Amino acid sequence: MKDYLNTIVRIGRIVISPELRGLGLTRRIIKAAKNFSAERWHIGGMRPIFMEISAEMLSHIDFVTSSGFKFIGRTEGNITRVLKDMQSMARDPSGDFGMMSLQRKYFRALEDYCKTLQISFEEGLEALKRKIELNQDALTTGEWAVLRSVIRNPIPYFLCPLDDYTATYMRAALKSRPKAETATTNQFEFSARSTQINIDALSIRAAYRVPETRSTKIIMDAFGLKGDTVYADIVQNVSVKASNGNIIFVVGTSGSGKSVFLNALDPEKTLDGNLTVKRAGSLTHSAGWLRPLRDDIPIFEALAEKFTPEKAFVALSRVGLSEALAFIKPFWMLSRGQQYRAMIAELLLRDEEVWLLDEFCSDLDPITAKIVAHNLRKQVIATGRIAFIAAANHTHYLDALRPTKVLMLRSGDEPAWLSYKEYQNEFLDQVG
Structure with a gap:
């Protein structure tokens, strides 16, 4: 051999x-x-x-x-023999038991553990036996920390x-040969139910009643303004059609209504009382937003508590956050790029069919933004979500996101629908 x-x-x-x-x-x-x-x-x-x-x-x-x-x-691991080997080495430390370097390493670890806790070697072996026969939940934190280096599953x-x-x-x-077991037990598909969005003539208007104060009267007299209410058409006559796997990218200058438009797509959102929304068509979907995770416990624990450890493993891996140290850090210790990935992982684990992401990647460097956008696109398509993504600063990652359609909102004017290529060619080339 x-x-x-x-x-x-x-x-x-x-x-x-x-x-x-x-x-x-x-x-x-x-x-x-x-x-x-x-x-x-x-x-x-x-x-x-x-x-x-x-x-x-x-x-x-x-x-x-x-x-x-x-x-x-x-x-094979060493579960079936390690206890016997440790007992044999305790009886005759100078004996020959085959894989001596590894066995002596395990033996020393168990000896050090017993000395630290001032217990006998037999008591240490008993803890080792409990781990083998029961499970790691039967051990104290100290026992688990030491014995995990002795046992190879x-x-x-x-x-x-x-x-x-x-x-x-x-x-x-x-x-x-007979069909073997699968290597990975975590086989989860985070797919959304079939969803269609069909909204016609969505318009959002803001109204503000001007208070009658000395200051406002001065301005109204100086400029000859009349009336007691100020109106602003934030979004005008937008028709939206989207289905599973679509990414709708919402662009426009600051104040063009991107955030208000996203809020109007959330059935659970209550808009500001000064806003009036008109549309033809109902919102039958559920909507999910990026939101920070708990920051007082490791991110893996935060997701595992809500969705099970198995699902947390898969979701974090899908978004490219499968690094051991990242798993055990709280949300606040992650880099901003890792925080985005953790939030996208939570979106995957939730059931909402439509994702609404405002100011997407606005605080990321160009390379990290490109990576996050690439991962988001991959997950939207793989799980059949519909994503509406709004951003003002986006030229550095648009080619990684490759949206299905681009909705360009324009202050004081009707919006324009463009394909990704049309938007890239007509507008980004002008900027360049």
């Missing part, structure tokens, strides 16, 4: 910068590794014919199947063929 050990090349770890996750870079790195292994890698003249990867994260998020890997099974093992012959061999082998 040792003669063929080098026919399998292993991916030890894939690390993507947290700010660049969600762009498909993992697939590109794996593809490059496969090409290099197939064409150039060898040990003693032996070329690898398979690539393997195993990782605990694959129990929660499958990030390798799309790159051609097949789930083979789970590693079985983890998913994936294999990928590197040439046509081994691909044929693997297909036949997998077909002939």
